[in-house]
Amino acid sequence: MGKTIAEKIFDDHRVDQPFDGVTVLRLDRVFCHEITTPTAIQDLVARGKDRVFDPDKIKAVIDHVTPAKDAKTALQGKVLRDWARRHKITDFFDIGRNGVCHALFPEKGFVRPGFVIIMGDSHTCTHGAFGAFAAGVGTTDLEVGILKGVCAFKKPDTLKIEIFGHLQPGVFAKDVILEVIRRITVNGATNQVIEFCGPVVDAMSMESRMTLSNMAVEAGATSGICRPDAVTVEYLWPFIKDEYPDRDAVLADFSRYLPDDDAVYAGQETIDVTDLVPLTTFGYKPDQVKPVSDMAGTRVDQVYIGSCTNGRIEDLRVAAQVVKGKKIAETIRAIVSPATADVFSKAMDEGLIKIFMDAGFCVTNPTCGACLGMSNGVLASGEVAAATTNRNFNGRMGKGGMVHLMSPATAAATALAGIIANSPLFAQPA
Amino acid sequence: MTTFSGTALCLDRADINTDEIIPARYLTEIDKNVLGPHLMEDLDLAGFDPQKDLAGINVLVTRENFGCGSSREHAPWALEANGIRVVIAESFARIFYQNMFNCGMLAITLDTKQIDRLCDAAGPSPVHISVDVDAGEITATAGPDTWTIPFTLSGFEKALVKAGGWVEYADQNY
Numbered sequence: 225m226g227k228t229i230a231e232k233i234f235d236d237h238r239v240d241q242p243f244d245g246v247t248v249l250r251l252d253r254v255f256c257h258e259i260t261t262p263t264a265i266q267d268l269v270a271r272g273k274d275r276v277f278d279p280d281k282i283k284a285v286i287d288h289v290t291p292a293k294d295a296k297t298a299l300q301g302k303v304l305r306d307w308a309r310r311h312k313i314t315d316f317f318d319i320g321r322n323g324v325c326h327a328l329f330p331e332k333g334f335v336r337p338g339f340v341i342i343m344g345d346s347h348t349c350t351h352g353a354f355g356a357f358a359a360g361v362g363t364t365d366l367e368v369g370i371l372k373g374v375c376a377f378k379k380p381d382t383l384k385i386e387i388f389g390h391l392q393p394g395v396f397a398k399d400v401i402l403e404v405i406r407r408i409t410v411n412g413a414t415n416q417v418i419e420f421c422g423p424v425v426d427a428m429s430m431e432s433r434m435t436l437s438n439m440a441v442e443a444g445a446t447s448g449i450c451r452p453d454a455v456t457v458e459y460l461w462p463f464i465k466d467e468y469p470d471r472d473a474v475l476a477d478f479s480r481y482l483p484d485d486d487a488v489y490a491g492q493e494t495i496d497v498t499d500l501v502p503l504t505t506f507g508y509k510p511d512q513v514k515p516v517s518d519m520a521g522t523r524v525d526q527v528y529i530g531s532c533t534n535g536r537i538e539d540l541r542v543a544a545q546v547v548k549g550k551k552i553a554e555t556i557r558a559i560v561s562p563a564t565a566d567v568f569s570k571a572m573d574e575g576l577i578k579i580f581m582d583a584g585f586c587v588t589n590p591t592c593g594a595c596l597g598m599s600n601g602v603l604a605s606g607e608v609a610a611a612t613t614n615r616n617f618n619g620r621m622g623k624g625g626m627v628h629l630m631s632p633a634t635a636a637a638t639a640l641a642g643i644i645a646n647s648p649l650f651a652q653p654a
Numbered sequence: 655m656t657t658f659s660g661t662a663l664c665l666d667r668a669d670i671n672t673d674e675i676i677p678a679r680y681l682t683e684i685d686k687n688v689l690g691p692h693l694m695e696d697l698d699l700a701g702f703d704p705q706k707d708l709a710g711i712n713v714l715v716t717r718e719n720f721g722c723g724s725s726r727e728h729a730p731w732a733l734e735a736n737g738i739r740v741v742i743a744e745s746f747a748r749i750f751y752q753n754m755f756n757c758g759m760l761a762i763t764l765d766t767k768q769i770d771r772l773c774d775a776a777g778p779s780p781v782h783i784s785v786d787v788d789a790g791e792i793t794a795t796a797g798p799d800t801w802t803i804p805f806t807l808s809g810f811e812k813a814l815v816k817a818g819g820w821v822e823y824a825d826q827n828y
Contacts, residue, residue, distance in 0.1 A: 239828070240827070240828070242809075242827065243808060243809035243810040243813070244808070244809065245808065245810075246808070246809075246810040248828065259681050259682075259726075260681075260725070260726065260727070262684055263684055263686075263727075266684060267821070271821070273825075288681075289682070294682070296682040296683070296684075297682050300682060300684065303684075343725075344725055344726075344727075345724075345725055346723065346724050346725040346749060348725075360725035360749055361752070362725055362726070362727035362730075362749060362752065362753035362756060363726075363727040363753075364727060364753065364756035364757060364819060364820050364821055365752065365753075365756060365820065367821055368820055368821055368824040368828075371821075371824075371825075372824055372828045374824065374828050376810070376820070410669055411669070411718060411719040411722065414719065414745065414746075414747060414748055415748050444719065444722065444747055444748065446748055508698065509669055596673075596678040596724075597677070597678050598678055598681070598682075615673070615723065617671050617673040617674065617723060618671075618673070618674060618696060618698045619673060619674075619696040620673055620678075623677065623679075623696060
C-alpha cells in the first residue's frame with residue numbers, strides 16, 4: 225500500500241511505537257523562542273536535567289517581544305540567551321540578527337524535506353512548505369525534545385487538498401488558504417496532516433507555500449505539507465550546494481519524500497481557484513471568511529503588515545506596489561514589520577521602506593509583536609485592525625479589539641482607503 | 655486507581671481558543687501560578703463571569719474543538735492553577751489535548767448527547783463529577799440524580815496520566 229509524505233517521514237524517524245497508533249519520532253530540529261522555551265529550560269534545571277540532546281539541531285531566536293519591553297520580557301530573553309551560551313547553541317539569533325521564527329529559520333536554510341521539526345509555537349506547521357513534518361507543541365513536548373531529541377505523535381492521517389485553476393491578478397496564497405479554511409472549518413483537519421498539491425501550489429514560490437502551510441493549524445492540522453520540487457531545491461541550493469553534485473541530484477534525493485501514487489488519504493478536497501476573489505475574515509474565527517467586496521467600507525483603525533504568515537519580502541513587494549506614491553488615510557495607523565533582518569535589509573535596498581515611510585507607514589524592527597497583542601502595535605478596546613496575520617481570535621491583538629485577516633495587497637489598499645477595500649491589483653473578471 | 659473529582663462547570667460554546675483560556679499578554683509570566691487569576695478573562699460567552707463562575711470549579715464541560723489556536727501550555731497551566739485538572743468536551747484541538755496529558759491532566763471526549771446531559775443538569779445545585787481512569791468511567795451527580803458515563807483513553811494517554819506526565823514517561827523510557 226502506498227504512503228503519504230507524512231507516513232514516509234514517520235517510517236524514517238520511528239524510534240519507538242509504545243502504544244497502538246503512537247509513534248515516538250527522532251527529531252531533526254528543535255526550534256525555540258523566548259516565550260515558551262524559558263519555562264522548559266527552568267523546569268529542566270529544576271529537575272537536574274539541564275542538558276540538550278544536540279546543540280547543532282537546536283536553533284533559537286528572540287522574536288516575540290524584541291527589544292524587551294519590560295523586566296519580565298527582559299528575563300525571558302536572558303534565560304534563553306544564557307541557556308544558548310551554556311550549551312553552545314551557535315545558531316542563536318538575538319536582537320539585530322533576529323526575526324520572526326518561521327520566516328527566519330527557513331531563510332537560514334535550517335529546513336529540509338523529510339525533516340521532523342518541533343517548536344513550542346503553533347505556527348511551526350509553516351515549515352511543512354519544504355516537505356517536512358513540522359508541528360507546534362507545548363512546553364512539555366519541547367522540554368523532552370530538548371533533552372532527548374524525540375517527540376510522540378499519533379498516526380498522521382492525511383487530508384489531500386488539491387488546488388487547481390488560475391489565480392486572478394491580485395489574488396494570493398493568503399486568499400487561497402482563507403478559502404481552504406472557510407471550506408473545511410477551524411477543526412476540519414484536527415489530528416490530520418494537510419498535503420497541499422496541484423498546479424497552483426506547484427506554481428507558487430516557497431514564500432507563498434509558507435503562507436499556505438502557516439495557516440494549516442487554523443484548520444486544526446498538525447502540519448501542512450507541500451511536495452518538495454524544483455522550487456524547493458532552488459530555495460535551499462545555497463545551503464546544500466556542497467553536499468550534492470548538482471540540482472538534479474538534490475531533486476532526486478528529495479523525491480524520496482513525494483507521496484506514492486497509490487497513497488491512501490483520509491480525505492480529499494479539490495478547489496478550483498479560477499474564480500477566487502480576495503478574501504477577509506469577519507468574525508473571531510479564521511473560518512469566518514467573506515469576499516473583501518462584501519466587507520468593503522468597514523471601519524479600520526490600524527493596518528498591520530507583517531508576521532510569520534505575510535511579513536516576507538514577497539509580501540512587502542506587493543504591499544509597496546499598492547502604496548507607491550500614495551498616502552495612507554488620515555484616520556489610519558499603518559504598521560509594517562519586516563519579518564527578519566534580511567527582509568528589512570532587502571526592503572531597504574529595493575526602496576520599499578522609503579515607499580512605506582513616504583506613504584505614512586510606521587516601520588518596526590522584525591518581531592511577532594502586534595500579531596498576538598504582545599508589543600509594537602497592540603489595539604485599544606473597540607479598535608479594528610486589518611492585518612496580514614493568521615489569527616482573528618477575540619482580543620488577539622489587544623483586549624476588546626477586532627482583527628480582519630487579509631493579504632498584504634488588501635491590507636495595503638485598506639491603509640490607503642481607511643476602510644476595508646480591494647486592492648487595485650485585483651480586477652474581477654467580467 | 656487514578657481518580658479525579660470535583661464540581662463541574664459547563665462552558666456551552668464550541669471553538670473556545672487558547673487566547674480565550676489565557677490571553678497572550680500573560681505569556682511573559684514564567685511562574686505558572688501567576689496565571690491563575692487571568693483564566694478565561696477574555697472568554698466570549700454570554701453571561702460568563704470568570705471571577706464568579708470559575709470559583710471552586712475542578713472540571714470543565716464544553717463543546718467542540720476546545721483549546722484551538724496556540725501551542726501555549728500556559729492554557730493547561732492556567733486551568734491547573736485554578737484546581738481544574740479535567741476537561742470534558744465533544745472534541746479537542748490536538749496540541750491542547752496532548753498538553754493536558756503531557757501535564758498529567760485529563761481531557762475526555764464524549765458525544766454530544768452526553769455533553770448535553772451534563773450541561774442541562776447544572777441547575778440550583780452544581781454537577782459533581784468523579785472520574786475513574788482505570789475503569790474508564792465518569793460518575794456524575796446532580797441533585798438526586800446520579801449516572802455513569804463510559805469513556806475511552808488510549809494506552810498512551812493512560813500511561814501519561816499514571817506517570818504524571820510526558821517528562822517522567824520519556825525519562826523512564828528514552
